[in-house]
Amino acid sequence: MLRAADEAIATARAAAGLGSVSIGYMPGLVVTAATRELRRRHPDATVRTVYLGWRRPAEALLDHHVDAVVTRLLFPADRLQVTPLYDEPRVVVVPRDHRLAGRPFVVLEDIADEPLPQVSGLDSVCRAFWHLEPRPDGRPAPAGPIMNSLDDTWEFVASGDTLAVATPDHVQTTRSDLTLIPLLGVAPSRVVLATRADDNGRLVAEFRQCAIEHLTPRT
Structure with a gap:
């Protein structure tokens, strides 16, 4: 019921012409450069950031709590589109x-x-x-x-x-x-952007491009 309500709200916003997107992020990751660029490109859009803590990224997306998540692999990616951003040792x-x-x-x-x-x-x-x-x-x-x-x-x-x-x-x-x-001899951690596979919204696509261009390791 909660998921249906969230989807109804998103549909209503889209029908009303309201541009909004919610960006989730996980511990130790910073999304400021990408969200700042998205706001610059679309000053009339509402860009909200949500710290997810230890919440599972797939769950947050499929429950429509957020529209995109900057997170680390590994996690179940069924029904998600996953875009690699960078690796961390x-x-x-x-x-x-x-x-x-x-x-x-x-x-x-x-x-x-x-x-x-x-x-x-x-x-x-x-x-x-x-x-x-x-x-x-x-x-x-x-x-x-x-x-x-x-x-x-x-x-x-x-x-x-x-x-x-x-x-x-x-x-x-x-x-x-x-x-x-x-720690040598192990694969690095990979930071990615995850979105719902069926979400073709313009702001989500724009944020994906912003993330690819502006999110890099801080160390």
Whole structure:
């Protein structure tokens, strides 16, 4: 019923000639350059940004909560159009007094016995990507503490309760008790723009072009 109501609202807006688009984005990603350009091109349009936190990007799109999402793979992409934007290297976040701190890089074998944080409700495909699963020996990553936000993660890491696999853009913190170590031998994280496959709206298409042209790694 909620989805039907959202679709009815979108249809009514389109019929009334109101130009609007909602852009979702995930933790550690910044969409300002693309949304600013879209507003410049269409000053009469309503461009809304929505921080989705840990909400599943496909769910947010198919429920018509947003019209586009700047997010990271991996996630189920049925009924979605996915446009690659750029890659990010993956890193391991450790406390500065950790045995691995100071190394120029680490590989999976270096952290095979280290716990990794749990995110309640995270899609299983996404969870496997960030937990580096399946592993060569078939073991899952040791379970670390449950986190509700990125700030929780950094506190757990600094306290020595867990390590974290992330990207440099995930770690938006000035904490001096954490350090990032490049993780070699694993695929990078890919940042993409996802939209509904059947959405042919002009503003969505324009935002896709803005994202391709203006969204780049911040590191």
